[in-house]
Each structure stands twice: as C-alpha cells, then as structure tokens.
Amino acid sequence: MPRSWGLFLALLCIISHSTAQDCESLVTCTDCITKNSSCSWCNDPSVFNRLASQFNSQLEPIGLCRRADLLSSSLGGCSNVVNPMGTIDKEDTLNSSDPTVTPQLVSLSLRPGLPQSFNISVSPPSSISVDMYILMDLSFTMRDDLQNLRMFSDELVRQMQNLTDEFRIGFGSFIDKPVSPFIDRNTNFSCAADYPAVAENDCEYTYAFRHRLDLTDNVDTFKTELANAKISGSVDQPEALLDALLQVAACQSEIGWRDVEDARRLVLVLTDGDYHMALDGKLAGLREQPDGKCHLDPTTKIYNQASLVDYPTSTMIAEMLNDQRIIPIFAVAKSVTEVYNQLSEIIRSAFVGEISANADNLLELIRNQYIQLSSTIVPVINGLDAIPELTMTAMPLNNCSNGTLISGDTCTNVMHPNTVQYGVSLELSSDYCKRSLTGRETHLLNIQFIGFGDVIVNVSGICSCGCEKEQVTSSPVCSSIGTYECSTCICPSNRNGPICQCPATAVGGGGCTTSSNSTKICSGRGSCVCNRCECNRAPNGQTYQGQFCECDPTLCPSGVHESGRVLPCSGHGVCGCDGICRCGEGFSGANCGCTSDTDSCVAPANRNTGELCSGSGQCTCGTCLCSDYSVRFGLYCEECSVCARSCSFLSSCVRCHIEQNCPSSCNHVSIVSPNEHNNTDEELRTCSITEDNCEVTYQVGVYVLGTERNIMVIFDETQSDINDWSAGCSSAFPIFVIPLVVTIGIILLAIIVIALWVAMKYLIEYLEFRAWKKSQEDELWNTSGDNPLFVDPTTSHINPKYRPRTTVQVVGGGDD
Known part of the structure; x- marks a missing residue:
C-alpha cells in the first residue's frame, strides 16, 4: 500500500510539472486561456517590465502564463490575474407558469477545456392535453384492423379522455405512390380486380397519403370518417409511410395541431407492412427529393406530390417530427416489429408495439403505449451538429426517482409527482477558438424531453481575455515594431525577443553561459545579445571565437595574409580552442599559410604545358623549391647556373x-x-x-x-695566356666617333634640305614673274588684228541704183 501511494504521488508530481511547463510555453493571453484550462495570465505591466529587463538578452518572448496555483509565486506577485471560469445563467419559467421541465432557459459561457454543468428537473404532469392523429395503412391486408378500429373507436376515445385533461383525435391513411411499379396500371389503380371478393364500391384508387379528419374532440365525426374509409391496393409489400409522416409533420394548420405548450402531440401508426425508403422512387423514375412542405390537394386532401418526388429519408422524418414535437407510436404486426424497432433508433421519440394476428389487442396496445410514453423521460439534444467542438451529455442523477433506468439516459415508469434530476455537462475543445469571429457567435441548443418539454441552451465560447481590445500596434514598449497586448509584446514574424529587439535571423542561439549554473557571461570576453554571445577583440586585434567566446585567437600561429596583414591562421582557417588552426579548403600547414594552389609555380612560358617549377623543383605552399640551389634558381627555377645559359652570371x-x-x-x-x-x-x-x-x-x-x-x-686558341689581355684582343672601336659622325650627318642633311628649299622657292618666283610680264604685254591695243577685242571703225555701203565710177571711202563713220 505505501508503495502504491508513492507511485501515485510520483505520477502526480510529473503531471503537475508537465502542466506548469505547458502553461509557461504559452506567450499570449488568448493561447493561455484557450489551450490549457489550468493556466492563468498575469495582465500586469510592472511584471512584464521587470522580466523584460531581466531577460533582455534572450530570443524568446516573455510569457506571463502560469499554472493558476503557481502564478503569483512564480512571477513574484501579480495585481491583475486573468483566469475566466465561465458563467451559467438559468431562467426557470419561460413558456409556462407550471413547467414540467425547469429551468427552461440556460445561458453559458464556456472556457475551452473547462467543463461546466447544471441540473434539470423533469416532473411528469398530473394531467395533460393530447392531440392524437391516427395514421392507418389501408392496403387490403389491413381490412381486419380497420374493422376492429371501427368497433373500438368509442372505447378508444373514452379511455384516452380518462387519461388526459382534453383529448382530440384526427384521422388519415396511406397506401403507396400511384405510379408503376408500385401499383398495377391494368387494374385501373383499384384493388377490386386483384381482390374479387371485395366489392367495387369498397375499394378506392391508390394514393400515398390522404388526410381524412382534422383533429377534433367530436367522436361522432371520427366514427363517421372511419366508416367511410375504404381499402385500396398496391403491388409490393412496403408502403408510403414516410410520405405520410412527412405530410403529418408539415401540414400543421391543415391537420389542426395545437401549440406544443398546450397539448402533447401523438401520431398513432397502424400497419402490417414495411415502408419504402429514399431512392426506392428511382424505380419509377422519381429522382427529385421532397422539399419538406405541405402538399395536400385542397379538394381531396391527397398528397399531390407523391408521383413527382422520391420517398423522404428516415433522417428527414426524424428531424421534422422532432422539430414539431410529434411523438410517433408504431402499432405494427409481429412480422415487421424489428423493422420499426430499427426506425425508432433514428426517431428517438418513437414507441413500438405489436398488434396481434386478429388485431384484438389494438385498444390495449394503444392505451399501454400512451401510458409508457407518459412515464418515460428521454432527453434528446438538438443542435450539436453546428458545434462539433462541443461535448454535451444529459444523464439522470437520482436513479430516475423510483423509476427504471434504461439505455443510459432514459428513465421509464416515472410517475407523478416524482421528479427526475438530469445532470447536463458541457465541455468545449480548444479547436473551437480556431473558428472565425462569425463562427464563434452564440449557439442555440435544445434539450428535448420527449413529451414533457424543452430546455433552450445558449452556448458561447470564451476565446479572448478582453484585454486584447486595448492593444497598441507599433508600441514603443515593443521597440516600435511589435504589438503591446495584455502586458506583453507580440512580435511580427521577422522579429524576436521580449520586446521584439532581435531579428528573426537570431533564432537558434544556445544561450550565453557554458552551463546552467555558470554565472560568467560569454566567458568574460563578450556580451550577451539576443541569447547569443557577441565576442570582444583579443589583444592581437582578432575576435574571440566560440559559442561562449571561449576560444582565444592568440594561441594559434599567425601568418601573412594576401592583404599583407598578419592574421591568426593566416586568415585561412579558424583558431580552435586547443590553439590549433583548422584550415579552410585549399590551405594547409600549422598556420594555414600553405596553399594547395600550384598556379603560382608555373612559369609564364609553361602555361600551356602546366610544368611546375620548370621541371627542376617542387611546388610547396605555392612557391618553387628548386632541386639544387647551386645550379637552379629564379622564381620558377628557370635560371640555371651550370646550364651555359647565363653569361652575366658567369662573368x-x-x-x-x-x-x-x-x-x-x-x-x-x-x-x-x-x-x-x-x-x-x-x-x-x-x-x-x-x-x-x-x-x-x-x-x-x-x-x-x-x-x-x-x-x-x-x-680562344689565340689566347694562350689568359692574363695577356692584348693577345688576340682586337682594338675596340672608338665609341665617341659614332655620335660625331651622326652629328655631322645630321648637319649636312639639314644644309641640303635648306638649299633645296631655297632653290625651289626661287624657281617658283621666277615662273610667276614671267607669267605676269606676259599678261602685261597682252593688254596693249593691237591694230594688226592680233588683239581679239579690236574692231575696225571703217564701214562700206553700196547704192544699188547708183553706179559711180569710183568708190568713195568715208573715214570716221560719218554720214553718206
């Protein structure tokens, strides 16, 4: 026993610790109250300011959500705690001064994950008014039942009047759809041809449903309608019961139902056959679904849409009967009892009784079924389909108050004045708050206690703290970036930190201390910013390395970088905390100063062949190491001291x-x-x-x-003595002669050029003078005819009539 208690306590501690951690991980007030019902929120700005200054280096936002019993102690006090528990408001009398069900109206606000409950009292009334509509199958096989009902009609009404304060009765009948293949067209829609023993005037044409008598307290009228009722026929065994029930529920005024507050509504179904279901109408080509409205012919009161639309679904009938608070009682033959028991599982308000073979127990069956439904309390919760996130149950609390508990939530044999207490429990899941605002409006539910009354339940969810309405966008408290809401900062996706001071790229910091019990921030070599260490510079100008600035770059060997600066690891590697350089790709050596690139060891003349160090050395760290420095030298080992290629080197x-x-x-x-x-x-x-x-x-x-x-x-062979420079030595040409000859040559060339220029100029001037002199001579008057401009002033005239002996010559151009 002690060991079991120890395990239980250990498990309890684990669960408690897990719950506390779950609360602390929630960083907004809305999440705090909707995702965990054991959490509460501290809406205290002073607490936030204190925590923000204390944890300003971390990346995570500051959550003010804590387990309710730990909030004050874990945050050092809080002046404004948000911990909604939900509310329940009840109203006992709504539609009746003497209700059988109380309360009749309940309004609840539910916090997700936090169950709420209330009790409902249900008391069978001492007396009640009843509207009973008898819906009878008038196919040929029900002829005996029709006759028995005619005989027992007076007794039926009398017994029902004894059981109720005010009793009204109505009458309708059903057969089947008047379309093939459900009826035989060759019989002209009549049963007389199929059943010769039946007189023609005792048969009528087939119909799906016919309303025969409005609800009335006049027994004689009811008896008259029963006497006038005629049987009919159909081809198959199932009948159009669902068509009939649809019209019974839809035709409120035509049938004459009283308000549910004034009378209990019953429909007594008498049949010995099965019923057609939805989609059976496709056999007759009927594909359209019924619209759930009343369609009775004003004259014949026959359902006039039967040959146009398919049969309704049993679910549709259940909903319509439930909406109109109509309780069906199925009095059926033994052969189809199981069929209607299955239907009653869909129509929860239904009761099923078995008719004997000769229908002689019809009156007793109706009486017993009514007594059973009057003492049976069945809760039906309507409207839950609209709120799948809501779990709701209604269960009896006091063992049905001397009644009998059946099927979990149903009490039977509850007699007046006993009262049954039902406990109603509701719980809303956190998924409810994921809905849009319009989807979170107040929802109307209904708990129907069949035959007794209803309880209206208004449910709303608590999905906010209320302080969200006072939010401040781009608040200075949140670095003018985030939204200040409910005493905390809500940062955009690109920012982090308690006051949105850190960029989102800082995500992933591992803290600023080497262990949880260490108090030395960043190894004393840096500062903690956004949950990461920003390291200082070491004495050599380099930055301390490592997550916690624990690595000293001065411990690693240095080298000359390409920029000419002396850097740890030559700037080509990372200085490890052990003082060893971790070289980058392409570099090696203790200080990472050795490059693996060999391009610098290839002489320009060997670029095409790629020969390293002219074939006379090794390329080490990008530099040629000649194989024999006494012989080979040069940047690429291209020079050779013994290769007879360097006269200057040997001189x-x-x-x-x-x-x-x-x-x-x-x-x-x-x-x-x-x-x-x-x-x-x-x-x-x-x-x-x-x-x-x-x-x-x-x-x-x-x-x-x-x-x-x-x-x-x-x-040379002529130089027998190397010390005798004159032997075989030719005199050197005087060097000064060369510039002298060049100078003289230049001067002579200049004289020649000048002389040619002077001669050319003289020749040009001489030719121009000759041309001018000739032009002067050509301008003189030339009477000899050499001048082309000269005109002779002498003219001659001859008179054709006068013939002088001599010609007179006139000089000077005078008159004749």
Whole structure:
C-alpha cells in the first residue's frame, strides 16, 4: 500500500510539472486561456517590465502564463490575474407558469477545456392535453384492423379522455405512390380486380397519403370518417409511410395541431407492412427529393406530390417530427416489429408495439403505449451538429426517482409527482477558438424531453481575455515594431525577443553561459545579445571565437595574409580552442599559410604545358623549391647556373679566375684549354668580357666529373695566356666617333634640305614673274588684228541704183 501511494504521488508530481511547463510555453493571453484550462495570465505591466529587463538578452518572448496555483509565486506577485471560469445563467419559467421541465432557459459561457454543468428537473404532469392523429395503412391486408378500429373507436376515445385533461383525435391513411411499379396500371389503380371478393364500391384508387379528419374532440365525426374509409391496393409489400409522416409533420394548420405548450402531440401508426425508403422512387423514375412542405390537394386532401418526388429519408422524418414535437407510436404486426424497432433508433421519440394476428389487442396496445410514453423521460439534444467542438451529455442523477433506468439516459415508469434530476455537462475543445469571429457567435441548443418539454441552451465560447481590445500596434514598449497586448509584446514574424529587439535571423542561439549554473557571461570576453554571445577583440586585434567566446585567437600561429596583414591562421582557417588552426579548403600547414594552389609555380612560358617549377623543383605552399640551389634558381627555377645559359652570371667568376682571386662560390667554374672540352654534355655558348677597351671572347660549357656538374670556360686558341689581355684582343672601336659622325650627318642633311628649299622657292618666283610680264604685254591695243577685242571703225555701203565710177571711202563713220 505505501508503495502504491508513492507511485501515485510520483505520477502526480510529473503531471503537475508537465502542466506548469505547458502553461509557461504559452506567450499570449488568448493561447493561455484557450489551450490549457489550468493556466492563468498575469495582465500586469510592472511584471512584464521587470522580466523584460531581466531577460533582455534572450530570443524568446516573455510569457506571463502560469499554472493558476503557481502564478503569483512564480512571477513574484501579480495585481491583475486573468483566469475566466465561465458563467451559467438559468431562467426557470419561460413558456409556462407550471413547467414540467425547469429551468427552461440556460445561458453559458464556456472556457475551452473547462467543463461546466447544471441540473434539470423533469416532473411528469398530473394531467395533460393530447392531440392524437391516427395514421392507418389501408392496403387490403389491413381490412381486419380497420374493422376492429371501427368497433373500438368509442372505447378508444373514452379511455384516452380518462387519461388526459382534453383529448382530440384526427384521422388519415396511406397506401403507396400511384405510379408503376408500385401499383398495377391494368387494374385501373383499384384493388377490386386483384381482390374479387371485395366489392367495387369498397375499394378506392391508390394514393400515398390522404388526410381524412382534422383533429377534433367530436367522436361522432371520427366514427363517421372511419366508416367511410375504404381499402385500396398496391403491388409490393412496403408502403408510403414516410410520405405520410412527412405530410403529418408539415401540414400543421391543415391537420389542426395545437401549440406544443398546450397539448402533447401523438401520431398513432397502424400497419402490417414495411415502408419504402429514399431512392426506392428511382424505380419509377422519381429522382427529385421532397422539399419538406405541405402538399395536400385542397379538394381531396391527397398528397399531390407523391408521383413527382422520391420517398423522404428516415433522417428527414426524424428531424421534422422532432422539430414539431410529434411523438410517433408504431402499432405494427409481429412480422415487421424489428423493422420499426430499427426506425425508432433514428426517431428517438418513437414507441413500438405489436398488434396481434386478429388485431384484438389494438385498444390495449394503444392505451399501454400512451401510458409508457407518459412515464418515460428521454432527453434528446438538438443542435450539436453546428458545434462539433462541443461535448454535451444529459444523464439522470437520482436513479430516475423510483423509476427504471434504461439505455443510459432514459428513465421509464416515472410517475407523478416524482421528479427526475438530469445532470447536463458541457465541455468545449480548444479547436473551437480556431473558428472565425462569425463562427464563434452564440449557439442555440435544445434539450428535448420527449413529451414533457424543452430546455433552450445558449452556448458561447470564451476565446479572448478582453484585454486584447486595448492593444497598441507599433508600441514603443515593443521597440516600435511589435504589438503591446495584455502586458506583453507580440512580435511580427521577422522579429524576436521580449520586446521584439532581435531579428528573426537570431533564432537558434544556445544561450550565453557554458552551463546552467555558470554565472560568467560569454566567458568574460563578450556580451550577451539576443541569447547569443557577441565576442570582444583579443589583444592581437582578432575576435574571440566560440559559442561562449571561449576560444582565444592568440594561441594559434599567425601568418601573412594576401592583404599583407598578419592574421591568426593566416586568415585561412579558424583558431580552435586547443590553439590549433583548422584550415579552410585549399590551405594547409600549422598556420594555414600553405596553399594547395600550384598556379603560382608555373612559369609564364609553361602555361600551356602546366610544368611546375620548370621541371627542376617542387611546388610547396605555392612557391618553387628548386632541386639544387647551386645550379637552379629564379622564381620558377628557370635560371640555371651550370646550364651555359647565363653569361652575366658567369662573368664575375671568369674575371676572378683571370685575376686569380676567386671566392668559394666560383669553385664550380674552371678554365680549360680548347682540347679539353670533349666531355661537355651541352652545347657551348659564346660569351665575352670587355676590359680596358679590349673585348675577350670565350666559350662556356658543362662537363661531368663523377656525379658533379661543373662549368668550364674555354678561351680562344689565340689566347694562350689568359692574363695577356692584348693577345688576340682586337682594338675596340672608338665609341665617341659614332655620335660625331651622326652629328655631322645630321648637319649636312639639314644644309641640303635648306638649299633645296631655297632653290625651289626661287624657281617658283621666277615662273610667276614671267607669267605676269606676259599678261602685261597682252593688254596693249593691237591694230594688226592680233588683239581679239579690236574692231575696225571703217564701214562700206553700196547704192544699188547708183553706179559711180569710183568708190568713195568715208573715214570716221560719218554720214553718206
């Protein structure tokens, strides 16, 4: 026993701790009161301001939601606690001064997850008025039942009048739809052809439903209608009962139903057959569904839509009967009792009784069924389909007050003046608050106690704290970005932090201390901002690294970066907390200064082939390391001191050998005679040295001596003594002569150019003078005819009638 109690207490502690954590994770007042009914919200600005300054470095918003019993202690007090518990308002008398069901109106506001309950008292009345409508199957097989009803009609009315204060009775009948294949067209819609023993005047045409008598207290009228009723026929066994019930429920004024507050409504169904269901009408091509309205022919009172629409569904009939508070009593043959028991599961207000083979128990059955329904309390909750988030039950509390409890919520054999207490429990899930505002309006429910009365229940959900109405958008309290609501900041999606001070990119910070019990923020090397450490700079100018600034960049070796700056790990890696550089891709070495890129080791002349270090070295860290520095040198190891390719490099060694004063660096250079160069492994190259205007030429080659390669210098054969510079030495051409010759040449060229220019100018002037002189001569008058402008002033005239002996010449142009 003690061990069991220990396990129970441990489990209770775990659940309590989990609930407390669930509350603390809710950061808005709305979520706090709708997602966990054990939580409450602190709407105290002073508490928020204190927590915001205390936790300003964290990313998470500050939630003021706590478990109700821990709120004050966990937040250090709160002056305004939001913890709605819901409300219940009841009104006992609404439609009657002496109700059998109280209260008749209940209004509730429900907090999601927090159940509410209230009690309802149901008392069978001492007396009640009844409207009974007898709905009879008048197919041929019911002819005996019709005859018995005629015989028992007086007794039926008398007994019902004894059981009630005021009794009214009505009468209607049903058969089947007057369309094929439900009737035989060859019989002209009559049963006389099918049943020869029946006289023609005792049969009538088939119909689905016919209203014969309005509800009345006149027994003689009822007896007359029973006497005038005739049977009819149909082809199949099921009948149009659902069509008939639909019209009984829909035709309120035509049938004459009294208000439900004034009388109990009963419909007594007498039949020995099954009923047609929805979709059976498709056999006759009837696809349209009934509209649930009254369609009685004004003259014949026959349902005139039967041959136009399909049969209604049993669910539709159940809803219409329930809406009109009509209680059906099915008095049926034994063969179909199970069928109507199943129908009563859909129509919860229905009662089912069995008619004997000869229908002699009809009167007793009706009486017993009425007594049973008058003492049976069945709660039916209507309207729950509109609120699937609501769970609602109505259960008897006091063992049905000396009655009998059946089927969980139904009490029977409850007699006046006993009262049954029903406990009604309601609980709203948090999903309800996900609805839109229009979907969260007050919902009207109804608890119907069949035959006794109704309770109207108005339900509304609590989905807000009320303080949301005072929200301030872009509040200065929330960094002028978030919304200040119910003493907390609600940040947009791109911001975080208690007062929306952190960008959303800061999500994922792991805190600013190395452990929960550590008090050293960011290892003492930085500041905590938005739940992350912002590290300071180390003495070498670099920033401390690591989640908690625990890594010191001064512990790692440094190197020269391409920018020329000296950086830890050469700027190509991360300094680990162990003082070891973690190099980035393409770099290696202790300080990450060694690049794996080999492009810098390829000489420009070898770009096409990609040969590294001219084939005479290794590319290490992007730099050529020549294989033999005494032989190969240069940035790409392209220079060769022993390859007979560098005269300038050898000139100092040749001079020192001539002067016989050589350093050790020239030991690899030897001067040999011409006949000793046979063992060279490279072609000879000719070089020269100029000394005192004397040029000495020699040849350079390489000879192999063992494993060593040495340079040999071979002088010209005419130079038997290398110390004798004049031997074989040709005089050097005077250098000063060259500029002198060039100067003289330039001067002569200038004189020639000037002379040609002067001569050309003189020639041009001479030719221009000759042309001018000639033009002057051409301007003189020329009487000899040379002048083309000269005109002779002498004219001659001859008289054709006068023939002088001599011609007179007139000079000067005078008159004749």
